[in-house]
Amino acid sequence: MSRRIARPAGILGCMRARKSLIALFLPLIAVTACSAVDRATTDGTTPEGTTGASTSSPSTTHDAVTVPNVVVTPSRSTVTVTSTADTPPATTASDPVTTSETAEPPATPTAPSTTTSAPSTTASSTTASSTTAPPKTTPTTPKPPKNTQTGGTMTKKIVVVDPGHNGANGANPDIINQLVDAGFGQTKPCNTTGTSTNDGYSEAQFNWKVANYVKAELESKGITVVMTRDSNDGVGPCVDKRAAIGNNSDADVVLSIHGDGSSEGDRGFYAMTAEQHPASEAIAEASDRFAVDLRDALVDKGLSPANYLGSNGLWTRSDLAGLNLSQVPTVMVEMGNMRDSADSALMTSDAGQQKIANGLAAGVVQYLISH
Secondary structure, eight states: OOOEEEOOGGGHHHHHHHHHHHHTTOHHHHHHHHHHHHHTSSSOOOOTTOSSOOOOOOOSOTTOOOOTEEEEEEOSSEEEEEEETTSOOSOOTTSOOOOSSOOOOOOOOOOOOOOOOOOOOOTTOOOGGGOOOOOOOOOOOOOOOSSOSSSSOOTTOEEEEEEOSOTTGGGOHHHHTSEEEEETTEEEESOOOOOBOTTOOBHHHHHHHHHHHHHHHHHTTTOEEEESOSOSSSOOOOHHHHHHHHHHTTOSEEEEEEEEOOOTTOOOBEEEEESSOSSOHHHHHHHHHHHHHHHHHHHHTTOOBOSSSSBTTEEEESSOHHHHTOSSOEEEEEEEETTSHHHHHHHHSHHHHHHHHHHHHHHHHHHHHHO
16 A cells, blocks of 8 residues: 655655665665655555564675665655565666666776785795805916926925046046945945047046036926036045935935947947845835936937947946945936947037937936826
């Protein structure tokens, strides 16, 4: 049952909103307004079958809004209030409704959800603030090789160079003929005059010249060189004293330089070591290795092993005091036959002496490098 009533001017806006207000977000205001209209009727009665407008609290969910039992039907001049206790709700928020005067405002767009995820940080991530500085390194200047055939230094090495005989030995027979210990129960004269070329160039002079060239070459590499004599116009020293100089100098090796005197046609050099071992087996083996290094270096310089003594430039002797008394690796070399014309030409020339000295120095250095 319903009644038509005069529409109060004060509720014109509410009626124009009719279902829009219900469908949107103001159901409570709409129901309250309609209740006020009902109270404005002359007899003060309520719609049949109801005890008043039922107002339900709006749901917080805006998907659908329902006002039970009340339908407000606006018209140009009246408002009809109809009880709907037995009728389903006329509209829901999902049914769009417009009025003749105002259109439904567009739904407020929902701002898209912007979830910013923190970038994953892994062990491989690199940032400017966490850049790992490279490890500091201290450059080191490599030291020059201590042992070298062509240069460098060998400052801890000591070599004794023994130029055989002496220039004034022949003028002092009373000194050089004295017998001295020659090792293994043997005795020998203190020293001898040595040999010479057919025209008188002495072995002592040859030995002295070559020894000084060797000394200069070794010292240029930082090797300490000890000479068994300091001139070529003296006497001696005796052979046992020469061996003692090598033993007392803490020498790495001893090189004794000589020239041979044989027949024409016998030519070439040979290196001699002790047949008996005056020191240890290790020293004897070292002497043998030293002899091989000297032989190989001389061959490399273009010199030829002897064709008349030894074997392939090597020979062992048991009667030489300088070898028998030595406690360090020692080799005695005979650098050629001064009575042979070819060898004597080589041995008396400055170029030949330097060539021989270069070969000997190279052999010494090779031994020191290898051993």
